[in-house]
Amino acid sequence: MKIEMIVERTRTGYSAYAAKHPVYTTGKDLETLKNNMIAALNLYFEEKGKTIKEEDLKITLELSQFFEFYKVINAKALSERIGMDQSLLAQYIKGIKKPSATQTQRILKGVQQLGSELAAVRFLL
Structure with a gap:
């Protein structure tokens, strides 16, 4: 199961939201954001008994964010x-x-x- 997370730049860092689930998070840098994505998704899927890992993410970035x-x-x-x-x-x-x-x-x-x-x-x- 790949979960698409859309990443956007903000004035204070980055934000991300899941394309098909009600999950949203932020982070001061992209590495922190990725960790927060996993934590937020695991909270969401906790009741369903699913554990989300980094390889379960499909991160969609703007070009500038990709190179950063x-x-x-x-x-x-x-x-x-x-x-x-x-x-x-x-x-x-x-x-x-x-x-x-x-x-x-x-x-x-x-x-x-x-x-x-x-x-x-x-x-x-």
Whole structure:
């Protein structure tokens, strides 16, 4: 069971709500927010005997929030990888410009391909 949590930036940090359940929470940073999501969902599902873990979450972020949450991803390298102008991607990330649905899918596809490649990596022992 994947529970979609929609994340939004606020003046004091972040907020999140479940797309299909009456669950809402906040956090000063994204890591705190994720922990609070799990705690709030577990309170909601407690009577049903379900325990929610991080892998049960489907977190939906805006592009700028994604890059803040996953700081390990280098936007410059990603822009080169997907063939997008670096300054344009930077403007999307900073919220100066809003990407079209096509551009958003292009960025998402690049991130997902990178994730698949990283998941397949093995080191010699």
